[in-house]
Amino acid sequence: xxxxxxxxxxxxxxxxxxxxxxxxxxxxxxxxxxxxxxxxxxxxxxxxxxxxxxxxxxxxxxxxxxxxxxxxxxxxxxxxxxxxxxxxxxxxxxxxxxxxxxxxxxxxxxxxxxxxxxxxxxxxxxxxxxxxxxxxxxxxxxxxxxxxxxxxxxxxxxxxxxxxxxxxxxxxxxxxxxxxxxxxxxxxxxxxxxxxxxxxxxxxxxxxxxxxxxxxxxxxxxxxxxxxxxxxxxxxxxxxxxxxxxxxxxxxxxxxxxxxxxxxxxxxxxxxxxxxxxxxxxxxxxxxxxxxxxxxxxxxxxxxxxxxxxxxxxxxxxxxxxxxxxxxxxxxxxxxxxxxxxxxxxxxxxxxxxx
Numbered sequence: 255x256x257x258x259x260x261x262x263x264x265x266x267x268x269x270x271x272x273x274x275x276x277x278x279x280x281x282x283x284x285x286x287x288x289x290x291x292x293x294x295x296x297x298x299x300x301x302x303x304x305x306x307x308x309x310x311x312x313x314x315x316x317x318x319x320x321x322x323x324x325x326x327x328x329x330x331x332x333x334x335x336x337x338x339x340x341x342x343x344x345x346x347x348x349x350x351x352x353x354x355x356x357x358x359x360x361x362x363x364x365x366x367x368x369x370x371x372x373x374x375x376x377x378x379x380x381x382x383x384x385x386x387x388x389x390x391x392x393x394x395x396x397x398x399x400x401x402x403x404x405x406x407x408x409x410x411x412x413x414x415x416x417x418x419x420x421x422x423x424x425x426x427x428x429x430x431x432x433x434x435x436x437x438x439x440x441x442x443x444x445x446x447x448x449x450x451x452x453x454x455x456x457x458x459x460x461x462x463x464x465x466x467x468x469x470x471x472x473x474x475x476x477x478x479x480x481x482x483x484x485x486x487x488x489x490x491x492x493x494x495x496x497x498x499x500x501x502x503x504x505x506x507x508x509x510x511x512x513x514x515x516x517x518x519x520x521x522x523x524x525x526x527x528x529x530x531x532x533x534x535x536x537x538x539x540x541x542x543x544x545x546x547x548x549x550x551x552x553x554x555x556x557x558x559x560x561x562x563x564x565x566x567x568x569x570x571x572x573x574x575x576x577x578x579x580x581x582x583x584x585x586x587x588x589x590x591x592x593x594x595x596x597x598x599x600x601x602x603x604x605x606x607x608x609x
Contacts, residue, residue, distance in 0.1 A: 257382075257424030257447050259295060262306035264379050266297035270372035275300040275334045277321060278370050280419060281308050282341075282412050283363040290362075293410040293419055298322065300334045308364060313344050321366075339367045339397050339417075365417055367397055374399045378421065385423045392417040407486070424449045425487045425573065429468075430475045430503050431494035432459040435518070438562035439491070440468045446570065448489075453478040455499070475503035479510075489514035489569055491549065495523070497530060505535055508544055514572045516546030518561075521584075524548055548584040 262278075269276045281294045296306030296314065302322045304314055321334050345361040378401055381388045389404040394415045408420040427443045429436050432454035440450045450468040453475050454460050463470055471478055475492070484490055490507035491514070492500035500517055504527075507515045517527065524547040531537040550564030551571075564584075571578050 257422075257449075258306060259421050260379065260382050260424060262295050262297050263375060263382070263421070265305040266370065267372060267375035267379050269297070269299045269303075270370060270375060275336075275369055277334065278367040279306075279308055279317065279364045280367075280410075280417070281362055282365045282410065282417065285361040295419075308362070309344070313362075313364075316344075317342075334368065335366075336368050337397075339365050339392065339394055341365055365392075365394075365412075367392060370397075371399060374401065377401055382421055382423050387420065387422045389418060389420050392419075422487055426451070426482075426484075426489075427569075428453065428479065428482050428484065428488065428490045428507075430454070430478075430490070430492040430500055431496075432456075432463050432470065433493060435558040435562055436493050437463070437465050438559045439493070439565055440465045442562055442566040443569075444468065446566065451478070451482060453503075454494070475499050476506050479503050479506040484510040484512035486511045486513055488512045489516075489573075491515075491565065491569075492517040495519060497527070501527065501530060501535075504545060505531065505537070508541065514546065514569050515544055516549035516565075516568075518565075519548055521548060550584055551578060551582045552584050552586075 266276055266278055276297055276299045279296050279298065281290055281292050284292055290308050294306070294308055296304060296308050298304050298314075298317055298321060300322055302318050304318065307314065341363055343361065343363045378388055378390060381401070381403070387404045387407065389402045389408065391400040391402070392398070393400075394417065404420050407422060408418070410420075411418045425448045427440075427448040427450050429440060429450065429452045432452050436452060440452060443450050444465070444467050450465075452463065452465075452468050452470045453473065454470070455472050455474055457472070460470055460472060473481075479490060482488070482490075484507060488510070490503065490510075490512050492504055494500055495518065504515060504517055517524070519527065527547065528539075528542055528545075531542060532539075546568075549568060550561060551568050553560065553564050553567075555561045555564045568578070
């Protein structure tokens with residue numbers, strides 16, 4: 255699955271290029287609990303087709319009923335509007351919150367842009383597809399749109415008669431190693447909206463790769479990291495257990511703005527990795543603070559599929575700015591269990607049981 259915002263904007267562009275009337279809905283304010291965060295978007299075509307989401311589905315149904323002929327033929331008052339953008343609010347009362355499936359006390363407000371300009375949408379989509387971070391400014395008086403490349407993600411703002419929303423290129427994940435664990439993790443990353451690249455110079459591993467949608471490359475991992483150019487929407491994860499492949503790639507990744515850099519392995523393997531990097535590559539403890547390992551959250555995972563769930567959960571938490579409790583860290587949890595069992599524990603190097 256690709257980046258949802260890009261998919262919404264690309265579909266909306268295609269509708270408008272084909273001459274279809276359509277609207278773009280943006281969540282601009284929320285009060286209390288809300289099913290979708292501020293900045294979320296969806297597009298609605300005149301025939302009732304919808305892409306994206308602003309709720310769990312009930313609000314989408316109401317918008318379809320209000321603004322298309324899909325449910326009631328040519329019933330007056332349910333055609334697609336035109337003109338300047340307008341606001342609509344859902345969940346103001348308890349009855350409405352229940353009707354629209356909002357959490358208790360939840361309220362959200364949408365900005366509806368009618369018939370967005372196809373050329374402006376084309377420029378935005380092309381910029382996003384080329385990896386640029388873009389700021390989209392909408393003048394509420396007439397719906398005029400201005401586009402500008404942004405240098406950092408920004409929160410949506412609505413002030414002075416102007417809406418400003420930032421759209422970024424898709425999140426990317428670079429996986430070192432093409433083993434079974436990588437296949438599970440790549441699958442989860444793809445349906446979470448990441449573009450996935452898998453690097454493995456070992457032909458015997460690449461030859462059995464079976465996950466469609468992930469790009470597979472054969473160069474040495476450190477060279478791939480350099481060409482990948484990780485940014486703040488990128489993560490790099492080493493999964494081979496082979497220092498010759500993992501270490502240099504991780505060193506290069508730590509020099510970038512990647513939001514997540516980590517490696518699979520046991521607690522002892524993680525300590526040995528740090529020791530190698532300090533001894534042979536003159537890294538300091540401060541240099542290695544961003545290097546995560548053992549990666550994942552502690553869920554008692556034993557199989558490759560469960561370990562992939564654990565890793566993906568941690569990646570998404572970091573991406574979303576969530577600080578996890580320390581007792582959910584693999585090393586912390588296992589150390590605690592060892593103390594409780596009055597047993598220092600054994601270390602197993604491998605996907606199953608080695609974390």
